[in-house]
Amino acid sequence: MAKRIILGAVAVLLVIASAYASFYIAPEERTMGVIQRIFYFHVGSAWAGMDAFLVCFIANLLYVWRRQEKYDWLGVSSAEVGLVLTTVVLITGPIWAHPVWGIWWTWDARLTSTFVLWLLYVSYLLLRTLVEEQDRRALLSSLFGIFAFLDVPLVFGAIRWWRTQHPSPVIMGGQGSGLDPTMKKVFFFTVLAMNVFAGFLIVERYILEKLKHEVDILQREAEA
Amino acid sequence: MSLLSNTATLLGKELRTEFRSRELLTTTVVFILVVLILFSFAISPTAEESREFGPGLLWLAILFAASLMLQPCFLREQSNDTLSSLRLAVDDPFAIFLAKLVANTLFLLLTEILMLPLFSVFYNIPILPQLRYLLLVLLLGSLGISIAGTALSAISAQARMRELLLPLLLLPLLTPILVVSATVSVSLLEREPVVLWKGIGFLAIFDLVFLTALWLFGEYLLEE
Amino acid sequence: MPPTSTLSPTGLLFENIDKRFGGLFALRRVSLEIAPGECVVLAGRNGSGKTTLLRVAARIVRPTAGKLSFPGASSESAGNGRPGYVAHTTMVYDELSAEENLILFAKLQGVSQPAARAEELLREVGLYERRTSLVRTFSRGMRQRIAIARALVHRPSVLLFDEPATGLDPLGISWLAKALGEVNRSGCTVVMSLHGESEISALATRAVQLDAGSIVADTKSGASLHSILTFGGS
Numbered sequence: 001m002a003k004r005i006i007l008g009a010v011a012v013l014l015v016i017a018s019a020y021a022s023f024y025i026a027p028e029e030r031t032m033g034v035i036q037r038i039f040y041f042h043v044g045s046a047w048a049g050m051d052a053f054l055v056c057f058i059a060n061l062l063y064v065w066r067r068q069e070k071y072d073w074l075g076v077s078s079a080e081v082g083l084v085l086t087t088v089v090l091i092t093g094p095i096w097a098h099p100v101w102g103i104w105w106t107w108d109a110r111l112t113s114t115f116v117l118w119l120l121y122v123s124y125l126l127l128r129t130l131v132e133e134q135d136r137r138a139l140l141s142s143l144f145g146i147f148a149f150l151d152v153p154l155v156f157g158a159i160r161w162w163r164t165q166h167p168s169p170v171i172m173g174g175q176g177s178g179l180d181p182t183m184k185k186v187f188f189f190t191v192l193a194m195n196v197f198a199g200f201l202i203v204e205r206y207i208l209e210k211l212k213h214e215v216d217i218l219q220r221e222a223e224a
Numbered sequence: 225m226s227l228l229s230n231t232a233t234l235l236g237k238e239l240r241t242e243f244r245s246r247e248l249l250t251t252t253v254v255f256i257l258v259v260l261i262l263f264s265f266a267i268s269p270t271a272e273e274s275r276e277f278g279p280g281l282l283w284l285a286i287l288f289a290a291s292l293m294l295q296p297c298f299l300r301e302q303s304n305d306t307l308s309s310l311r312l313a314v315d316d317p318f319a320i321f322l323a324k325l326v327a328n329t330l331f332l333l334l335t336e337i338l339m340l341p342l343f344s345v346f347y348n349i350p351i352l353p354q355l356r357y358l359l360l361v362l363l364l365g366s367l368g369i370s371i372a373g374t375a376l377s378a379i380s381a382q383a384r385m386r387e388l389l390l391p392l393l394l395l396p397l398l399t400p401i402l403v404v405s406a407t408v409s410v411s412l413l414e415r416e417p418v419v420l421w422k423g424i425g426f427l428a429i430f431d432l433v434f435l436t437a438l439w440l441f442g443e444y445l446l447e448e
Numbered sequence: 449m450p451p452t453s454t455l456s457p458t459g460l461l462f463e464n465i466d467k468r469f470g471g472l473f474a475l476r477r478v479s480l481e482i483a484p485g486e487c488v489v490l491a492g493r494n495g496s497g498k499t500t501l502l503r504v505a506a507r508i509v510r511p512t513a514g515k516l517s518f519p520g521a522s523s524e525s526a527g528n529g530r531p532g533y534v535a536h537t538t539m540v541y542d543e544l545s546a547e548e549n550l551i552l553f554a555k556l557q558g559v560s561q562p563a564a565r566a567e568e569l570l571r572e573v574g575l576y577e578r579r580t581s582l583v584r585t586f587s588r589g590m591r592q593r594i595a596i597a598r599a600l601v602h603r604p605s606v607l608l609f610d611e612p613a614t615g616l617d618p619l620g621i622s623w624l625a626k627a628l629g630e631v632n633r634s635g636c637t638v639v640m641s642l643h644g645e646s647e648i649s650a651l652a653t654r655a656v657q658l659d660a661g662s663i664v665a666d667t668k669s670g671a672s673l674h675s676i677l678t679f680g681g682s
Contacts, residue, residue, distance in 0.1 A: 064444055067512075119396035126392060130383040133470040135512075140379050143441055144393060147375065150437055151397050154430055158400035161422065165407050220471050225558040233555045241543050308508045309539035309598065312530060313556040448509045 004203065011200035014193035018044070018186070026186040035099045040190040042092040045085045046114065048194035052082030052202065053121065057149035060142035069213065072138035075145060076128065077205035079121050081198050086118045109163040113156045120148040120155075227316045234310070234323030242331065252293045252335045257342065259285040264346060271348050278347035279409035282339075283402055287369065290332055291391040294373035297324055298381035307446065317443045321374055325438075328370035329363075336362050354412040357419050361412070364427035365405040371434045372397050378445040400430055457484030457635055458520040458529060458605040460505060465514035467500050467661075474500040475511070476661040482639060484520050484605075487632045487651050490641040491676050492658035498641035499535075501658065502608045505639065506533040518606065530557065531606040532599035532636075536614065538591045540598050542584035546575050549583060549594065550601055557602040569597040573627075589620045596627065607631060609640035613648055621647055645677050 022040040029036035055078040063071035093111045094104040105111070124145055131137040225233075242248055263281045301307035310320055340358075344351045351358060373394055380390040408423040460482040467475040475497045482488055490498045503509040504516060521529025533539075540549040547566055554562035570576045573593040578586070583594060592615070599607060612628070613621050625647035632638045632651065642649050649655075655676040657665040665671040665679075 064441065116396055116399045123393050123396060127379070127383060127389065130385055130389060132384075135468060135470065136382065139444060139447065140382060143445055144376070144379055146441060147372070147397065147434070147437060150433055151400070154400040154433065158403045158426060161426065162403045162407050165411075165420075216471060225556060230556055233552065237541070237544070237552055240548070241541065244543060303537075304542060305535065305537045305539050306541055308503075308506075308533075308535070309553065310556070311508060312506060312533060313553050313602075448503070 004207075007196075007200050007203065011193075011197040015197050018190040018193040021186045021189055026183050027180060032100050035096055038092050038096045040187055041194070042089055042096060043187065044190035044194035045088040045092070046110075047191050048198040049082045049085030049089060049117075051195055052078045052085060052198050053117070053149060053152070055202065056082060056121075056145055060145040060149070063138055063142040064146070067135075067139075069134075069138070070210075072134075072142065073206050073209040073213070074202075075138075075142060076125075077202045077209060079124050079145065080205060081201045083118065083121045083125065084201070085194070085198060086114060086121070089114050090118060109160045110156075113159045116155045116159070117152060120151065124148055225315065227319050227322070230314045230316070230319035231322040231326070234314075234319055235326055238323055238327035239330070242327070248293055248296065249331060249335060252289050252331065253338055255292060256285045256289045256335060256339050259288055260339070260343060260346060269347070274347040275349055275413055275415070276410060278343070278349050279413055280406040281347075282343050283365070283406045283409065285339075286332070286336060286366075287395065287398060287402055288391075289335070290366075290369045290373055291394050293331065294328060294370075294377045294394070295380070295387060295390050297328065297374055297377040299377075299386070302381065311446060317446055318439055320446070321378075321438055321442045325367075325370045325374040328374055329367050332366040332370060333362060336366065349413050351413065354417050354419075357412050358409065360424065361405055361408050361427070364424065364431060365401050368401045368427060368430045368434065369398060371431060371438060375434070375438050375442070375445060401427065404430075456520055456529075456605060458518050458637055459484045459486070460606060460637065460639065461515075461517045461519055462501070462505070463515040463517075465501070465504060465516065466512045467497075467504060467509060468512045473661050475504065478514070478658075478661070478663060480656065480663060482637060482654075484637055485632070485635060487628075487638045487653045488640070489649055489652040489655040489673075489677070490639065490658060491643070491655055491679070492641075496658040497661040498658055499610055500661075502533070502535075502610050502639065502641060505606075506531055506608050508533070521605065529606075530602060530604060531608050532602070532604035533608045533610075534595050534599045534612065535610045538583065538595040538598070540583055540594055543582060545580045545582055546570060546586075546594050546597075547579040550597055553598050554601045559602050565601060569601060573597045588615045589617070592616060592620065592624070596624075600631070604636065606637045606639070609638065611641055611643065613642065613646055624648060625651060642677065645674070649673075649677055 018040065022037045026037065026040070028034065056075050059071045059074035059078060062068075063075060090111070093108075093114075097106065098104050124141060127144055128137055128141045131140055260281065263285070267277060267281075269277050298307065301310070307320075311317060314320060337359075340351055343349070373390075376393045376397070377390055380386045380393060383389055404423045404426050408420045408427075411418045411420050411423075460480070462478055462480040465475050465478040466473060478497070478501060490501060492498050500509060504511050507516070518529050518531075541552075544552070547570065550566035550569055551562045554565050559565050567576070567579075570579050573596060575590060575593055575597070578590065583591070586594065592612075599609075607628075609628070612624055616624060628638060628640075628648065629651050638651075640648070652673065655665075655667045655671075655673050656663055657671070657676040657679060665676050667673050667676065
């Protein structure tokens, strides 16, 4: 319990610190102004979201192999957290784009791919609601999760190639492309903060799922 | 019996069943036709635009049609529990998938080939000059749709709301196929056609990735 | 039904089989040893686990825990020691003819001369005249018979039968009892789930009663056949 509180406290502190750094420590970007500061959270969430989906993939593989419930709990927890972070990416994208380009959405490669990613994991969670029996649900969603994750690089690759054929404005001005050193530090710090935060959320969600399962067992025993 | 021989036997069964009733083929052909016509009502492209839009709309129609056509794939094995007797009879359950995905690819290709002349007429796009490359794209794209679709239809057959679920799971997963196939097709049907080999290679990679995933995880998709 | 002579007598060994569906255990630490050539009846109320146990034996359902083996199974016999399984549905294709179905399942399991074997079986179950009719047109009794033919196509040394008498008239039950008797006499181990006493239950050399997923009585350990058969189903 103490460990959870410490993790939570550290996570929240890191996020607050990175917010502070984004607004006060990082230098202002020449062309875009203040709104560019959202880039740190936008990309930080994107990376943390992808890490969460990677955890989901590994949990899915482990479930299929081992058939232990804990891997199913980990799978659903990391998928949900990943989805939340991906939603943040999809919302901050237009928030950034509108003041800068005057448009909300440009079908930019990364944002579009992120949208498909979002759809894939919404489907993952939707599938879970449509299978009642728990072992079946765990197995089927793990298998779909595996297929979905294998699709992710193909989605990003395909859309990026598609965009080379039909170029359009790029919202996220390329992570590595000439970031000032202070910006780089703030950026990696935010990525770290978002990952730790994601980890904290996954742990909490996992524990919730575990408790739900224990309540179910008790309920069933009480009825029997 | 060997994988190949079982696959051949089962493929014979799939083809014989379908050609006896021809339900799947006729409904799919009519569906693609209707979608193509409706698209032209909604968009009414000029001659020049239709070269740009047409192929993309064709692939969209194919995807929608496929997501409906693939639903009975495993559902029809449920009415008399023939899935169980098949699983009992074959040594390698992959034979079941292989037979179905080859059959589905053939059905899709057949409907596409029947639609091509009509597509060419409706959208005023000559297809004969680049026909062999077009057929190659249709083959690789349909193969990808069938592989993913056959796998996912095994999943959706075990869930509720399966009619809605399969398109929901399948369409985001097939984004790479849509994007790449449409782009390659557009490029083939331009006034000065270009064969985008990178795209064609990408389709082959997609097919390989999902075929391998199906081979590795297929038996779990059928498990009870 | 002529003797299926190339059988290697095969038994079944269930070791601590658990099967969980959602939160409920359909089977709970079931251990059962069935000797080659036995004719075993599984009795018990609806929901006691009979169907699940048969499906585990058929290897259609994967147990949550425990081990299943077939002592005596030889890999030379056609079908690799694969049991024959008859359930409530025919497990054949309605849109194919009786003949086509049997040839399909014969080919899949590596039965030599599939067409000849299909003809042989159709004659035995009395469906030869309807061999080119689609299974969709068959009556309940005929569906039962095509299901049995399918299960026996690869000359199994173990036959699993889930509630064979369901939906059959007395004539059908007589025929089935005779057929099952012959199959068992030719060396095939038979395991079937039943409700109550009948011509078919009279074939049993042993009966086992299941309740809530566990074995509660066994004629092998002294329980009477009659009590096992009548407790189940009431």
